Amino acid sequence: MYTTLAKQHYGEELGAAAIFFRSIAAEIDQDPNAILQYLDHPALILLRQDRSDNTLNKVKLYEALAYGDTACLFASPRPCLSGLLLKEIGTEAQYEAYHQNVRENSPRTCFAVTEPLYGSDVAKMESFFTFNYQENIWHLNGHKYLFGNGTCADIGVVWARVSPGPFGIRAALIRFKENATETNIERSLLPMLGLRGAQLSSVKFNNFPIHVEDMLGLHVHSLLRGINALVRTFNKMRICIAALAIGQSQAICDYIQTVKKSFTNQEAALLKQYQVKIDALRQRIGQAAVRLDEDPERVAEISLLKSLATTLVEGLVNEMFSFFGQAAFFEHPFLAKSFRDAFAYEFADGTIHVQRNNIFEGYQSESL
């Protein structure tokens, strides 16, 4: 049974969290907001309290939870990328207040970078922060798109520019719950098939108010608080995305191993090959996580691991049905859902083309 294997792979606490996520996966797939019924479960408390700076711990946590169900992870109240960014460029007071809020009030959070016209090309970002001197307040105008939990988030970070040019990019904490009115924001949920728990959204801001103390990075050098901080934050999350892909791959391999009664030699060899690759990637991701804490700008290695992990899980979900015959798609809902969800890793934190450009440049500069 996968419950025994989950604890074997990830230990008692993380294994139990994975098992819980697997048990509610179908419900969350139907209605991501159902996660709010389970706020007192240890798995969700564990996520809300996640403020570890240690990337290795984070990748272990994410891999275990993806073994359960990645969509449940994305639906859950947690610090998310905003928490990582606050560690990079928030003041201590901002960082503490944010984590206290997440821990005690269980808000859903978001991190909005992407825009409809230019995607996540930060250099072309059009959303704008403008400062109103009379009211001593910032206003946000623009359209953010394809980011998780935008319709339900109570708090989150939004990126926009304060001036033209590459150094004009800034981030601010947005308090949806306190400041949203009928006129200053328009939020809509985008229809999804895979990873529904992520609740990808489209949000239009119209003079949305931001208090001065919620602008981030005022105390750090202008070169460090914009694109540079975003890259470092994405880097830390990118390795977690690789861990998510490995967690889901492990879950699929275990499912096949435990549910299928007998294997042909060819099937056994294929499954073994995937397991060998999972083990190797897991080990390398762990090593890279340690190195990333020492040098947060190790872009090429992280891109390499993310592209390998996403390629692995996509290969596996394409082959897994062959183990169970023609009716597999209908007889094994776990596999059918895994198929829908697995392709999300490709799009989270940059597609494989972006990662491959980083790999190429890393190889040329001998940083890889």
Added chain:
Amino acid sequence: MKIFDVDEFQAFDWLAEYESLCSQISPSQNYKDLLLNQYAIVPISWLEQAEKVEALNIAHFGENQLVGIRCENKSEQMLIDFKFRLFQMHAAFVQYFLNIVMKHLEKRFVKETSVIKFDHIRQLIAEIISDLEMSKMMRGVEQGTEQLNVGHDCLLDAALKLMKLPGGRAFLKGSVLELVWILRAFNNVYYVS
């Protein structure tokens, strides 16, 4: 951090290595010659032979006699070591060819743009680097037959992609096609699950 440190790489004289393995099995020159004549397949035949002798020795243990040369259980590990060193040599070959091909592409121009600056070329090279890295990871985990098989498959994938890059030169003797051909042949003999 380089993928495979070519400076550290020492050429693996697999024939000499193989002869040494044969000597450990039998001091008889005839037997060594026989094994060497079938060089590509022999380690596996040798392993089977060794296991047979070992089994017979065990069967006759009570009679206090040895049927053949005593072979210890390390025979399996010796074969893995042999395959591992061969794998390392092949990895260094692919890395070496990749570097040569990249230098070649830097000097080729299409409408004043170096070929290596084209996005699809960079993407393909990144795929090759990823395959090489995946094969490298197989050295990091427990070193067993399955890891070597998967690692060598990754090398073969890398070589097949590499063949697309240098154009018609790939088909010249000593170029990438020959690399693929060698890797394919050895993959079939030593690295099949």
